[in-house]
Amino acid sequence: MIARTLALAAVLVLGATAPAQQTPPRPPVVQPRLVATYPHDTGAFTEGLLITDRKLYESTGREGASHIRQVDLQTGKVLRQVSLPPALFGEGIVAWKNELRSVVWHGGTGFRWSVPTLKQVGTFRYDGEGWAMTDDGRHIILSDGTPVLRFLDPKTMRVVRRLSVTYAGQPLRQINELEYVNGEILANIWMTPAIARIDPVTGVVRGVIDLSALVALAGTSDSDAVANGIAYDRVTRKLYVTGKNWPHLYEIALPAG
Secondary structure, eight states: OHHHHHHHHIIIIIOSOOOGGGSOOOOOEEOOEEEEEEEOOTTOOEEEEEEETTEEEEEEOSTTOOEEEEEOTTTOOEEEEEEOOTTOOEEEEEEETTEEEEEESSSSEEEEEETTTOOEEEEEEOSSOOOEEEEOSSOEEEEOSSSEEEEEOTTTOOEEEEEEOEETTEEOOOEEEEEEETTEEEEEETTSSEEEEEOTTTOBEEEEEEOHHHHHHHTOOOTTOOEEEEEEETTTTEEEEEETTOSEEEEEEOOOO
16 A cells, blocks of 8 residues: 555656666655544535644635634534635635634635634735645745745745755655644645655655555545645644545554654
């Protein structure tokens, strides 16, 4: 299964590769241990997932069905929800101070929401597409589907640094949902069951988390219902993942080392 995962990732996100003798070795692959299973709204086309102040937030996509919501982890019940304008396709979210900030796929308009009320308190602009966001404690990090992550000044939301991401020496495309965990950027790679573990200084993929078993467990036949959504509780140090329209959200643990 791991071999198929890597082959799929290579075809979809790496494109043409250099000759084998010129290519650095592929990073190690690990399979997570399933710790717990929680309900998840099968109507949620998950684009962003995060935990802040012990509260779970999720953003969903598709025009006319894009929401920012607070969700009860144990039951999957939506506690609060705000809708984006129907013409917009919602994408990722990030928590910064007393706000959530969200981006949309096209249009370059980001939104600022108060926490926990989810009232809109402002907007911001960015160039190109918006796919996902996380933070490293100093910057907001934005993905746009390309191999380049943008580091933004949280005050101005202007780009202060760009990071080119590589997998075995090749640019890694289709970088989607992000989460900063223990000095690494974890990133869902769109249309694959892989989470890349990215070095935030060099951009090199240090390893791959293979979610193939969880994709199978989700049991959906919808080709769009891919793994997407990573949340890390920085207080309890618990890691959660889900996917678009999946019936469950999973707490996982990674092998030591």
